[in-house]
Amino acid sequence: MIGEIIAIGDELTSGRILNTNSRFAAGHLFTAGHEIVAMATVGDTAVEIGSALKRALNRADFVIVIGGLGPTSDDCTNEAVSLALDRPATLHPEILEKIQPEPIDGPDREGHNLEKLAWLPAGAEVLKPESMMAGYLLVHAEKPLFFLPGIPHQMKDLMADRVIPRLALWQGGPARHVIQRVFKVFGLPETEINQKLLHLEEMDEKIRLGYYPVFPDVHVSLTVIDNNTRAAAREKFDHAAQTIQDTLADFIYGADDDSMATAVGRLLLARGKTLAVAESCTGGLIAHKLTSVSGSSDYFAGGVVAYSNGLKEHYLDVASELLEKFGAVSAPVARAMAGGIRRRTGTDIGVAVTGVAGPTGGSREKPVGTVYFGLAAEDKEETFKFHFTGNRRQVQEISAQTGLDLVRRLLLDKISKEK
Amino acid sequence: MIGEIIAIGDELTSGRILNTNSRFAAGHLFTAGHEIVAMATVGDTAVEIGSALKRALNRADFVIVIGGLGPTSDDCTNEAVSLALDRPATLHPEILEKIQPEPIDGPDREGHNLEKLAWLPAGAEVLKPESMMAGYLLVHAEKPLFFLPGIPHQMKDLMADRVIPRLALWQGGPARHVIQRVFKVFGLPETEINQKLLHLEEMDEKIRLGYYPVFPDVHVSLTVIDNNTRAAAREKFDHAAQTIQDTLADFIYGADDDSMATAVGRLLLARGKTLAVAESCTGGLIAHKLTSVSGSSDYFAGGVVAYSNGLKEHYLDVASELLEKFGAVSAPVARAMAGGIRRRTGTDIGVAVTGVAGPTGGSREKPVGTVYFGLAAEDKEETFKFHFTGNRRQVQEISAQTGLDLVRRLLLDKISKEK
Numbered sequence A, B: 001m002i003g004e005i006i007a008i009g010d011e012l013t014s015g016r017i018l019n020t021n022s023r024f025a026a027g028h029l030f031t032a033g034h035e036i037v038a039m040a041t042v043g044d045t046a047v048e049i050g051s052a053l054k055r056a057l058n059r060a061d062f063v064i065v066i067g068g069l070g071p072t073s074d075d076c077t078n079e080a081v082s083l084a085l086d087r088p089a090t091l092h093p094e095i096l097e098k099i100q101p102e103p104i105d106g107p108d109r110e111g112h113n114l115e116k117l118a119w120l121p122a123g124a125e126v127l128k129p130e131s132m133m134a135g136y137l138l139v140h141a142e143k144p145l146f147f148l149p150g151i152p153h154q155m156k157d158l159m160a161d162r163v164i165p166r167l168a169l170w171q172g173g174p175a176r177h178v179i180q181r182v183f184k185v186f187g188l189p190e191t192e193i194n195q196k197l198l199h200l201e202e203m204d205e206k207i208r209l210g211y212y213p214v215f216p217d218v219h220v221s222l223t224v225i226d227n228n229t230r231a232a233a234r235e236k237f238d239h240a241a242q243t244i245q246d247t248l249a250d251f252i253y254g255a256d257d258d259s260m261a262t263a264v265g266r267l268l269l270a271r272g273k274t275l276a277v278a279e280s281c282t283g284g285l286i287a288h289k290l291t292s293v294s295g296s297s298d299y300f301a302g303g304v305v306a307y308s309n310g311l312k313e314h315y316l317d318v319a320s321e322l323l324e325k326f327g328a329v330s331a332p333v334a335r336a337m338a339g340g341i342r343r344r345t346g347t348d349i350g351v352a353v354t355g356v357a358g359p360t361g362g363s364r365e366k367p368v369g370t371v372y373f374g375l376a377a378e379d380k381e382e383t384f385k386f387h388f389t390g391n392r393r394q395v396q397e398i399s400a401q402t403g404l405d406l407v408r409r410l411l412l413d414k415i416s417k418e419k
Helices: A020-031 A046-059 A077-085 A093-099 A109-118 A152-169 A190-203 A230-251 A260-271 A285-291 A309-316 A320-326 A331-345 A392-411 B020-031 B046-059 B077-085 B093-099 B109-118 B152-169 B190-203 B230-251 B260-271 B285-291 B309-316 B320-326 B331-345 B392-411
Strands: A002-008 A035-042 A062-066 A089-091 A119-121 A136-140 A143-148 A177-185 A207-214 A217-226 A252-255 A275-279 A300-306 A349-355 A370-376 A381-387 B002-008 B035-042 B062-066 B089-091 B119-121 B136-140 B143-148 B177-185 B207-214 B217-226 B252-255 B275-279 B300-306 B349-355 B370-376 B381-387
Touching: A002 A020, A002 A046, A020 A035, A020 A062, A020 A152, A020 A207, A035 A046, A035 B046, A046 A062, A046 A077, A046 A143, A046 B035, A062 A152, A077 A089, A077 A119, A077 A136, A077 A143, A093 A109, A109 A119, A143 A152, A177 A230, A190 A207, A190 A217, A190 A230, A217 A230, A230 A252, A252 A260, A260 A285, A260 A392, A275 A285, A275 A331, A275 A392, A285 A300, A285 A392, A285 B285, A300 A309, A300 A331, A300 B309, A309 A320, A309 A331, A309 B300, A309 B331, A320 A331, A331 A349, A331 A370, A331 A381, A331 B309, A349 A392, A370 A392, A381 A392, B002 B020, B002 B046, B020 B035, B020 B062, B020 B152, B020 B177, B035 B046, B046 B062, B046 B077, B046 B143, B062 B152, B077 B089, B077 B119, B077 B136, B077 B143, B093 B109, B109 B119, B143 B152, B177 B230, B190 B207, B190 B217, B190 B230, B217 B230, B230 B252, B252 B260, B260 B285, B260 B392, B275 B285, B275 B331, B275 B392, B285 B300, B285 B392, B300 B309, B300 B331, B309 B320, B309 B331, B320 B331, B331 B349, B331 B370, B331 B381, B349 B392, B370 B392, B381 B392
Parallel strands: A002 A035, A002 A062, A062 A143, A275 A300, A275 A349, B002 B035, B002 B062, B062 B143, B275 B300, B275 B349
Antiparallel strands: A035 B035, A089 A119, A136 A143, A177 A217, A177 A252, A207 A217, A300 B300, A349 A370, A370 A381, B089 B119, B136 B143, B177 B217, B177 B252, B207 B217, B349 B370, B370 B381
């Protein structure tokens, strides 16, 4: 189906905020087999919103409208829809009940504002009535219009859980069998991945590959769309997926909802191993990634953010002579940190990282982006040196991901020495 | 002046690339006093580009078109302009000369492609003829249309060096003076902030407020637009800013580019104090936030991610009796963790957090979202209990922000006991 996306907000037209919502929506619609004919961004003005909506209805099969559904005075999407499509505001008592458990007795100002959330254009069907999220579907001129909140995580949730499935069921053309998987790749540049997979893409027009650099990873989406049978689509898909797996091998750490942290966690659980971390330049980011996974306490003991040399000595038993002789950013110190955290916490594996995240602190021998890693396990101690480019945030992010990747490769017994 | 921005490219409508160009252009135009009525994004299709251009010409005083000026086959902006505005392609020999120092002898494919760059719609004035950058100005229906390359650094260069100055000189309406600030607020819900500031918004139509929930914060933007003098705008702005400051008081932790971590860092530096953290349920997120700021090693020593009880005992001297009697998620343990990290690292302030991030691990007495904080300083030890709602990621995020906010309030001497 052909769709249009309309993003709403003065914060977008004034350039204060980057419009990541439209891009997210476009990407997901595209990989689900739809085509986005245009994307519009308008400010919080009812007239502009209304005319954008009418224009979209004229040329698209469906419309996604994002933003302006909140309770504050600048949110005016619902008002705009009521005016433009002649659908008077209608009270949804089930929403009101949730936001307003007590009946309103007087002119309670706060009540009035939140009550706004319960007034939707006539015909609106709330997308997730069981949640507190705004967002509804309106069928107008036999076309589905989805209105989603501008809060990114809510928009993403509704997009994946409601919009894509509803559109898939919408009457439109012959049956299409769509099978999709996103491969999560770390350690290979996008262009190299593209080169390696080019033959697959050129083989069959029903096989579509998408490359999405999501720093520091590259996500490769495989979509097979077949108008015949589901079995035909499945066969084609399985073959293509196997080709990708064989080609990119252990640069693929997971698929779909996996993150590097869930991939490492799954391996640790399967091997019955525990992990602790000693972080300098990543400053807690590795621990944060690991603990963002529910149930991580089963394999992750914790660690030390040894930002100062004092903490490296006190908590990790790094000898002060080592720090003096080689400097905190060095292979011997990385090795000592990894061994120290493993010994002190009694875990099976210790991983350590020390480097120059920048923008200051670099030198000629150890420029910004120089990062050493240490790995300590029962039978081995290894160190690795990398040189990353990017700003502080990027160096920290890719360093943390590399630290986790080294643990993953250790658990897979696919550790390769110094790069 | 009122403008419209059109971004062109299939990589945008398919969601493969984030549209940072439009945001950059909008931000610069906004601060230069212009208003962006709408932003459009269309794919590499001459018909769509043409109709977007005509629509923009109908409602805006100027138009910025970004992208599709390159030499490859999918770039078709110039063709679209020629068709839509009836301006036949015209050869610019001075461009051809630069890209083609040697005369073309045969049907050289590469030469043909590059030659495309020298054919522009009739009337085009190249913006930076001395450079190799694409980009031109076309005056149509007495309105300036700027065509800029999609390569971000070229677009930015031309935007700053050519577009903004040319627009400033363009005949068009009274001058507008725009002053803007974004207040970063933590600890108050969006609706309550809106209520408190409603009177300010209703006072003067030249004062515009925007409310943006950026979890777990709320950002409040103040914009004053005045058509008279800059001094008048400034006076109005200062008055409104002061009102916001007085109203929201210490719930405002910073402005514009500040984050909670930079605000805390600034205070620590000013007071000459050092900090260390002991994290359980936030799992390194507080340390990560602090160390994402360059120069944080001046006041942040590091800390311990004490995810397991063993690490709480070993690294923070939390007595095992305390853990057994009260449980790891408790005020006495939070207090002991804060005192422990402060003592063991020799810093001035220790902050600790222990709680149930969920989705598992909750109980009737301590449901998911129950989080205890400990603060230890030279002259005081305090604990705080909060109950947060949300998923794991949100509980961790708001807990980390609360931990930093408690340090900020301690440094401001505005700590308030248990909520």
